[in-house]
Amino acid sequence: MTESPTVFPVCIAGTGSYVPERILTNAELAARVDTSDEWIVTRTGIRERRIAAENEFTSHMATHAARKALEDAGLSAADLELIIVATITPDTPTPATACYVQQNIGASKAVAFDISAACSGFLYAMKMAKRLIASGAFNNAIVIGAEKLSHITNWEDRATCVLFGDGAGAAVLRRAQPGEGAVLATEMGTDGSLTHILNVPGGGTACPITAANVNNHLATLTMLGKEVFKHAVTRMKEAAEIVIERAGLKPEDIACVIPHQANQRIIDAIADRLAVPNDRVFMNLHKYGNTSAAAIAIALDEAHRTGAFKRGDHIVMVVFGAGLTWAAAAVRW
């Protein structure tokens, strides 16, 4: 997908994130299914993940993250014009989770809708928001990645249940003033011939929710891990290279790469192939596991708040997920 000329430059003005209080450790999982802390850490890098309370919905987590991002950006909810929530675990099939967030934060002027692009959703949403602001249609937007993956996890399947967690992250985008940062380049891609390697088969029109389908775990995530791994490395490397080049940069110009937080081995492989030193690659998956659309948004917020990059630095975000989908963004902070 080619980049059309930007009319107005667009910056990331603030970020926020939220994770539930409850920590689920590898040791606890090992007491439930045939796995071990050693296997999970060696194969994935994950040590623990957060699990939302039963009465804590995706919109609640999204709302916490949104409030923090608005505060960081110094933007009042009343002035917010657009809310896009990326999620595969909405509160309800309809209305969109973004509508609940709009109500919760009091952004009565904002247009609100969801997008579904699995782990790539946050960067898909960011590209849409960027274009809508760059074109002059909106002055600002909040993009939120929020997931309650614990709700669609098969807790009897050791191959998947050790991987996922819950949480939310958000970023406020707005028209940039001269001298401010900018979202320089974005890239998105989809390969619908690979829908079968990572999906939730049930719960939609193809396989409606029935007691039998739920008992057969058809409403939970299934994955051909090795296949996904292979495509993740190839697609994320390509997407990152595209945005680096399109932004007029070289890998050595990148102060911080923020990759999708799915597996440390995938992240290491991408860092190697991009020739970016490991200390410039941000990782927090040991604490949260894979939180799908929320993962890169939480990582961006933590990287920003812990000083992994500073004003004027160039950062690259790159993601990959079910669909298959992938996306990347190069940003001057």
Ligand code: UT7
């Ligand atoms: O956000 C969406 C993107 N998702 C991803 O990026 C995930 C990509 N894939 C992966 O991260 C890895 O493929 C996994 C972490 C899911 C699996 O690692 P792997 O090195 O590909 O392992 P494997 O699936 O080939 O399984 C190796 C062995 C198998 O046993 P045998 O057949 O060798 O006897 C599995 O049954 O490990 C076994 N195994 C486990 N053992 C202990 C699978 N899961 C577990 C487990 N604990 N939790």
